[in-house]
Amino acid sequence: xxxxxxxxISGPSGVGKGTLCHELMRKYPSLAQTTVSVTTxxxxxxxxxxxxxxxxxxxxxxxxxxEGLFLETVDKFTHRYGTLFSEVEQVLDGGKNVILEIEMIGxxxxxxxxxxxxxxxxxxxxxxxxxxxxxxxxxxxxxEIRLRQAQVEKEFDQAAPYEYFVxxxxxxxxxxxxxxxxxxxGLKDALSDVKQNYFGRD
Amino acid sequence: xxxxxxxxISGPSGVGKGTLCHELMRKYPSLAQTTVSVTTxxxxxxxxxxxxxxxxxxxxxxxxxxEGLFLETVDKFTHRYGTLFSEVEQVLDGGKNVILEIEMIGxxxxxxxxxxxxxxxxxxxxxxxxxxxxxxxxxxxxxEIRLRQAQVEKEFDQAAPYEYFVxxxxxxxxxxxxxxxxxxxGLKDALSDVKQNYFGRD
Numbered sequence: 387x388x389x390x391x392x393x394x395i396s397g398p399s400g401v402g403k404g405t406l407c408h409e410l411m412r413k414y415p416s417l418a419q420t421t422v423s424v425t426t427x428x429x430x431x432x433x434x435x436x437x438x439x440x441x442x443x444x445x446x447x448x449x450x451x452x453e454g455l456f457l458e459t460v461d462k463f464t465h466r467y468g469t470l471f472s473e474v475e476q477v478l479d480g481g482k483n484v485i486l487e488i489e490m491i492g493x494x495x496x497x498x499x500x501x502x503x504x505x506x507x508x509x510x511x512x513x514x515x516x517x518x519x520x521x522x523x524x525x526x527x528x529x530e531i532r533l534r535q536a537q538v539e540k541e542f543d544q545a546a547p548y549e550y551f552v553x554x555x556x557x558x559x560x561x562x563x564x565x566x567x568x569x570x571x572g573l574k575d576a577l578s579d580v581k582q583n584y585f586g587r588d
Numbered sequence: 589x590x591x592x593x594x595x596x597i598s599g600p601s602g603v604g605k606g607t608l609c610h611e612l613m614r615k616y617p618s619l620a621q622t623t624v625s626v627t628t629x630x631x632x633x634x635x636x637x638x639x640x641x642x643x644x645x646x647x648x649x650x651x652x653x654x655e656g657l658f659l660e661t662v663d664k665f666t667h668r669y670g671t672l673f674s675e676v677e678q679v680l681d682g683g684k685n686v687i688l689e690i691e692m693i694g695x696x697x698x699x700x701x702x703x704x705x706x707x708x709x710x711x712x713x714x715x716x717x718x719x720x721x722x723x724x725x726x727x728x729x730x731x732e733i734r735l736r737q738a739q740v741e742k743e744f745d746q747a748a749p750y751e752y753f754v755x756x757x758x759x760x761x762x763x764x765x766x767x768x769x770x771x772x773x774g775l776k777d778a779l780s781d782v783k784q785n786y787f788g789r790d
Contacts, residue, residue, distance in 0.1 A: 513786045539787050542779070551777045563775055570772035573765055575753045577744070584715045585741050 390483040391571055392474060392500050393418060394548075395564065396490045397508030398541045400516055402554050406508060407487045410561050417568055418483035421473035424450065427465035440470075457499055458492040471499075483568060490544040497547050504571050506564060507548035511555035513538065592685040593773055594676060594702050595620060597766065598692045599710030600743045602718055604756050608710060609689045612763050619770055620685035623675035626652065629667035642672075659701055660694040673701075685770060692746040699749050706773050708766060709750035713757035715740065 397403045411420060424440045426447050435441055442450070447466055451459065459468040469486055477484045486496065493505045510516035517534045526534075545551075550567050554560040599605045613622060626642045628649050637643055644652070649668055653661065661670040671688055679686045688698065695707045712718035719736045728736075747753075752769050756762040 507782075509782065509786075539783070542783055542786070545779050545782070548779070550772070550775045551782050552775055563771060566768040566771035567775060569765060569768035570752070573752045573754055573769060577747050577750070580709075580711065580747070580753050581741070581744055584711075584744070 388481060390418075390478045390481055391568075392478070392484045392486065392496065392503040393568055393571070394493045394496050394503055394505045395485060395487045395508060396493050396505070396545075396548070397554075398490070398510070398516060398538050401508045401510050402557070403487055403508045406554055406557065406560050406564065407485060409557060410564055411485070413561060414565055417565060418485045419477045420485050420487070421469060421477065423473075424456075424468045424470060425465060426467075458486075458488060458495040460489045460492055462489070469496075474500075483572070490541060494544070494547050504550070504567065505548040506550045506552060506567060507545045508560070509551055509553045511553055590683060592620070592680045592683055593770075594680070594686045594688065594698065594705040595770055595773070596695045596698050596705055596707045597687060597689045597710060598695050598707070598747075598750070599756075600692070600712070600718060600740055603710045603712050604759070605689055605710045608756055608759065608762055608766065609687060611759060612766055613687070615763060616767055619767060620687045621679045622687050622689070623671060623679065625675075626658075626670045626672060627667060628669075660688075660690060660697040662691045662694055664691070671698075676702075685774070692743060696746070696749050706752070706769065707750040708752045708754060708769060709747045710762070711753055711755045713755055 395403055395407055407420070410417070422436060422438070422440060424442050424447060426442060426444050429435070429439070429441050433439065444466075447468065450456065450468070450470075455470055455472065456468040457471050457474055459466060461467075469488065469492070474484050474486070486492075488496070490507075493507075496503045497505060513535055516538060517531055552560050552563045552567075597605055597609055609622070612619070624638060624640070624642060626644050626649060628644060628646050629641075631637070631641070631643050635641065635643075646668075649670065652658065652670070652672075657672055657674065658670040659673050659676055661668060663669075671690065671694070676686050676688070688694075690698070692709075695709075698705045699707060715737055718740060719733055754762050754765045754769075
């Protein structure tokens with residue numbers, strides 16, 4: 387059985403990568419699977435252990451980190467999030483693709499551990515659209531907007547290892563483009579494996 | 589304007605690559621453009637100079653070959669066929685993708701001249717399906733079939749530089765898969781170019 391591939395979906399804050407992944411999985415559930423992350427934050431109403439997250443204490447998270455269980459981790463505000471190697475491997479071994487919706491900085495870490503991972507960067511239609519979405523509706527000064535744009539530019543520098551760039555303007559177009567990437571990557575193959583299928587040997 | 593890319597579509601004789609390309613262009617005419625090849629064979633009824641082929645004499649073909657006008661050439665039976673650099677460049681400069689439906693051996697030559705060309709290999713559903721399609725309907729001896737299969741295996745060895753492998757079982761599925769490859773390849777980008785779009789500089 388052909389092994390699945392890891393697809394990292396990331397992008398600057400506010401670009402709508404969560405919505406995009408959710409819509410992709412809703413529309414094409416057989417295309418890939420997401421994994422359950424570990425977090426140190428408390429469950430919100432309706433969130434279930436092992437379904438939405440694995441909820442762990444700071445101490446437990448630290449222990450898992452030291453044991454090398456994480457493919458990547460990120461600190462968001464006062465909480466920590468991590469993707470488990472075991473979760474990813476379980477899906478891959480089942481012949482399925484994995485989608486990891488993570489912060490930009492995590493992409494480089496995933497690539498380090500899994501060189502064949504495919505990194506997809508989600509872009510805003512315009513810089514203005516992105517900053518407007520984050521800062522609110524026109525309540526900022528010019529200098530605040532410029533500051534935010536400078537931050538976004540810095541965020542973009544983390545995108546160096548990303549290979550594919552998908553603009554999230556019309557959601558459905560973005561979903562179709564990410565789908566095309568996943569389908570196309572599944573068609574990449576080594577001639578030796580192809581020959582094995584047809585001739586039973588290399 | 590973003591430049592187009594070159595997509596080589598090839599595969600063993602009888603795999604249906606011509607039908608696939610024709611259906612792809614019919615269904616998605618804006619996805620890519622084909623080019624007009626040069627041939628030394630005589631026009632068939634209904635074929636037009638400059639539309640179906642550029643019909644040239646052996647001597648003219650030789651002259652063009654010496655002048656380095658061909659991206660790739662192939663000999664089929666007693667006739668010769670060639671893809672012109674100028675035809676390909678014209679489409680690329682217009683920001684469109686080029687589809688070259690060529691013999692397998694041509695793929696390596698295209699890749700040599702245009703390293704960023706994307707090589708797609710069309711596979712038969714099974715080895716038996718392919719040999720049946722070529723040799724006719726069961727009129728061959730066992731040894732003839734084995735000989736043909738050995739030839740196919742040799743043909744497969746020319747596929748080493750090919751990156752994508754698409755099985756042509758259900759035509760419409762194969763068309764959708766090739767489309768996904770062309771769409772996905774168009775989403776590959778360099779961060780420097782992406783930043784240029786958003787921030788007006790590297």
